[in-house]
Amino acid sequence: MSSNMRIGGLASGMDIDKLVSDLMKAERMPLDKLTQKKQYLEWQRDDYREMNTLLQSLDQTIFNNVYLQKSFIIKKVSSSNENAVSAVSISSASNVSNTIEVMNLAEAAAWKATGDVNGASTTFETVNGTIKAKAETELKFKVKDPGTSAYRDVTFKIYAGDSIDTVISRINSSGLGVSAMRASIDIGGGNYANRVIFTSNKTGAGGEIVAANAATNTFLKDLGFTVPATENVDTDSSGSNDGFLLGKDPSKPGADATIKINGYQMKQTSNTFTINGIQYTIKGTTNTPVTVSTSTDVDAIFNSIKTFVDKYNEVIEKINNKLKEERYRDYPPLTDEQKEAMTEKQIEKWEEKARSGLLRNDSILSRALSSMRMDLYTRVGTDTDSINNNYDQLSEIGIKTSSNYLDGGKLIIDEAKLKEAIEKDPNAVYQLFANDGADYQSKGLARRLRDTLKNSMNNIVEKAGNTLKTNNQFSIGKLLINVDSQISRFEERLAQIEDRYWRQFTAMEKAIQRSNEQMAFLMQRFGGNS
Known part of the structure; x- marks a missing residue:
């Protein structure tokens, strides 16, 4: 805006501010059109992104429910005991x-300590009745877990001033693989003493804890453990002993579980173990054999497929609604001045119509729907592949397209027929959805759909971008950059036009002022002569 002095109707008596404002309203009309165009583009961009979020949710549902084999091998498991x-x-x-x-x-x-914690030893001292660590000490262990042959290294520190309870807490969080505690132990003769006990966090035979240096050996002894020097071991197969074994014979030795499955005896280091895809948990010894049986969980598999179908129907309904949405061209985006004259409710209703139909008959979404329908209706496999020919189309497992054209291609499930197919051959149903073929014909329905969704989402990103894209990386964004540039140039032009109007009216006011002054002068002269 010009810095020239503006005179607002002092001489003429006219409301120059209003005159200029009214003139600028007409001048601003092309700018309002540009601003509305920008708003349309932003709304369209947001609508596209909303559709992409919808397609992404369908893709995730496909992956979770009909793409992975685990969805089709869900079993009911029963135990006779x-x-x-x-x-x-x-x-x-x-x-x-x-x-x-x-x-x-x-x-x-x-492992149970045979003596009390030594409160006057190399490691500990007693201060005001509390046993504390005397100095910072780095402890090094080598640990062999049950069921393994290799030793692993465990190193941690205790610090000067640590109470015995803090030291035990550091042991528990060190990775040593034990739960350490001080417990009241019956030492005979009706006497009890607080002794340190290490209990392995893992069940099974063969576990070992080795003090890997002299300081750690001393630490264990000061805790009250017996660590005979003769019980040292070679932990690294070097041929020489390099550690002190914590009790060759634990106070309570670890033991493997002994079981028989179908008459064949075996050992397991844990009471929970997996054999041939079945995880067993044994809880007690048995007098008679326990029978464990599995059967196909038809309801669970059915629900996975139904979840996919429901999501698919939801998505195509929303896309169809967008493609058919009415376009109200008599409801352009509101200008700021128009909004000031309306209530919030009026603005909301107006913009609802203004935003309607921005994706009407959109080619990207139309192609996506068409491709998805073809993906589902095209037979999977050929006569010569391993696909079960009795289950190579959706209709053969009880899923068909709605006969009502208003449904826009929604899927309808025949529950009894689908459950029958699952019960009869769940793997064939899985192949129908997820067969990993080399070409389109051989690919399962879920794989085809995910390919189509990926392609459609990429097309939308090229058109409308996403939160990670800048405006110059997608089509609508480039249009927005262009419109913003036009708006900036037009605003500069409007500033110049407004300045010109003010210069003109200011010149007029000055002319009127001079005329008034001359008239007053003449009136004074003529009046004086009379």
Whole structure:
């Protein structure tokens, strides 16, 4: 805006501000059109992105429910004695019936100190009745877990001033693989003493804890453990002993579970173990064999497929609604001045119509719907591949297209027929959805759909971008950059036009002022002569 002095109607008596404002309203009309165009583009961009979010949610539903094999191998598991043996199916594809006998459970080893914590030793001192660590000490262990042959290194520190309870807490959080505690132990003769006990966090036989240096050996002894120098071991196969074994014979040795499955005896380091995709948990010994059986969980698989169908129907309904949405061209975006004259409710209703129909008959969404329908209706596989020909189309497992054209291609499930197909051959149903073929014909329905969705979402991103894209990386964004540039140029032009109007009216006011002054002068002269 010009810095020239503006005179607002003092001489003429006219409302120059209003005159200029009214003139500028006419001048601003092209700018309002540009601003409305920008708003349309932003709304269209947001509508596209909303559709992309919708397609992404369908893709995720496909992946979670009909793409992964785990959705089609869900099993019901029953045990003839849940108190002794329970089981769940982890990855078993076929149904099984196994007998299990439990001879003994797996148990964790425990090491019990034979003496009290030495409060006047190399490691500890007693201060005001509390046992504390005397100095910072780095402790080094080598640990062999049950069921393994290699030793792993564990290193941690205790610090000067640590109470005995803090030291025990540091042991528990060190990765040593034990739960350490001070417990009241019967030491005979009706006497009890607080002794340190290490209990392995893992069940099974063969676990070892080795003090890997002299300082750690001393630390264990000061805790009250017996660590004979003769019980040292070679932990790194170097041929020489490099550590001190914490009790060759634990006070409570670890033990493997002993079981028989279908008559074959085996050992397990844990009471929970997995064999052939079935996870068993043994809880007690058995007098008679326990039968564990699996069967196809038809309802669970049915629900996974139904979840996909419901989501698919939801998505195509929303896309169809967008494609058919009415366009109200008599309701352009409101200008700021128009909004000031309306209530919030009026603005809301106006903009609802103004935003309507921005994706009407959109080619990207129309192609996406058409491709998805073809993906679902095209037969999977050929006559010569491994696909079960009885289940190579959706209709053969009880899923058909609605006969009502107003539904826009929604899927309808025949529950009885679908459950029958799942019961009869769940793997064939899985292949129908997720067969990993080399070409379109051989690909399962879920794979085809995910390819179509990926392509459609990429097309939308090229058109409308996403939150990670800048405006110059997608089509609508480039249009917005262009409109913003036009708006900036036009605003500069309007400033110049407004300045010109003010210069003109200011010149007029000055002319009128001079005329008034001359008239007053003449009036004064003529009046004086009379």
